[in-house]
Amino acid sequence: MTTSIRTRIAPSPTGFLHLGTARTALYSWAFARHHGGQFVLRIEDTDVARSTQDSVEQILAAMKWLGLGYDEGPVFQMQRLDRYKAVVDGMLADGTAYLCYCTPEDLDRMKADQEARGQKRRYDGTWRPLPGKTLPAIPEGVKPVVRFANPLEGEVTWTDLVKGPITIANKEIDDLIIVRDDGVPTYNFAVVVDDWDMKISHVFRGDEHINNTPWQINMFHALGAALPAFGHLPIILGDDGLKLSKRRGAVSVTDYEDNGYLPEGMNNYLARLGWSHGDDELFTLEQMVSWFDGTHLNKSPAQWDPAKLLWVNAHHMKQADDARLAALVSTQLRKRGMAAPADDAMAARCALLKDRCHTTVELADWIAMFFSTVTPAQADVDQHLTDAAKAALRTLREKLETVAWDKAALAAAMKETLAAHSIKMPQLAIPLRVVVCGRAQTPAIDALLALFQREVVLDRLRTI
DSSP: OOSOOEEEEOOOSSSOOOHHHHHHHHHHHHHHHHTTOEEEEEEOOOOTTTOOHHHHHHHHHHHHHHTOOOSEEEEEGGGOHHHHHHHHHHHHHHTSEEEEOOOHHHHHHHHHHHHHTTOOOOOOOTTOOOTTOOOOOOOTTOOOEEEEOOOSSSEEEEEETTTEEEEEEGGGSOOOEEEOTTSOBOHHHHHHHHHHHTTOOEEEEEGGGGGGHHHHHHHHHHHTOOOOEEEEEOOEEOTTSSBOBTTBBOOOHHHHHHTTOOHHHHHHHHHHSSBOOTTOOOOOHHHHHHHOSSOSBOSSOEEOOHHHHHHHHHHHHHHSOHHHHHHHHHHHHHHTTOOOOOSHHHHHHHHHHGGGOSSHHHHHHHHGGGTSOOOOOHHHHHHHOOHHHHHHHHHHHHHHTTSOSSHHHHHHHHHHHHHHHTOOHHHHHHHHHHHHHSSSOOSOHHHHHTTSOHHHHHHHHTTO
16 A cells, blocks of 8 residues: 555443454554554543543553554543644634534424424534524523534545445534533544544444544545545344444453453454455464455454354464463462462473363363362262272272373373273273363373372372
């Protein structure tokens, strides 16, 4: 591309970073990285009553976990009030904005009258200056808002990066408020000034913003500012077919971190919720960057599928570095009160068990048997711990007291026990799993035993 690519993500700190915003951040980040551009993080905190520092910190933590590093920011809108005032003062001076003294009661009456006449509810332009028009007397004690003087005629047209050409007639939209009576700008005005000042070239956002876009385009034109390209992404639907949002059904991105998902798994899954690269289902973030040029974005809503996310995450679990998994599992086990160091032994356990797991929580469930007492299911005890099995386990225990503690020596001790009792491997291995591991199914028992401390195994065998 010939122009400098600059994208942004602009979450509101009125709650956690939810999945739809995370997907938008991913697309914006990948597009900028693909084209060698810049990615900006902006915090849209003009909703002062609902914005919180906890939400800001959660947004930053989620971005860090996903690995979506930003080149500029975080920029906070409430630190830019002087800039917004300067811009709106200029608009008031050149007639592209005006003061409106309508009270909330005035607006309620206005809209009630329109409903009674079967008209669309909208601001009727009472305070908009027009040639030959006499404005009402300014009422005492009413602080004005500032409204944008939206063009009265013509159309707004843009070619959306996702949806293609879109046209909306100016007569369908009214003069929206751009500065409240307390001097704080509204979303539609602040976002235009921000994107203008930050030289944002491409805006990816949810398609709930399509109705805002005509106002914003008209404001860009009124300010003589370069217009970014817009791409409106379809919504993500929950299991019930309704839109996921932070007010309904969505889960914080950081909750997925807590629940044992890997960021590469989440990014891979989010990327496929609205974008494709041929038939590729599983890929790295680096591969996505090399492919993501802004094309092949879907127009239809995506369905959130927890089972598919688990499948994708399981793939990335298998590919993950064992030392890294050891650190993650150690953290999970510490939450459960277990002293489980992220050492070479932990990494070896992760290497053996990770192929069976979808998340690091599942992996921690497995590895917990190395650090805490196990309680096998009574059905497994009744089925597998027969008198013959117990006799064989006692023989094996005696051998394990003196053998070298490695896979080969453990396997040899088990074979000697089989011969001594004239039994097959399942008749020894399954009872051994039940007693030592608390479950009847595990990976190869000799490899697994080698990862236990000798005394732990012996102590558990002494209980039979």
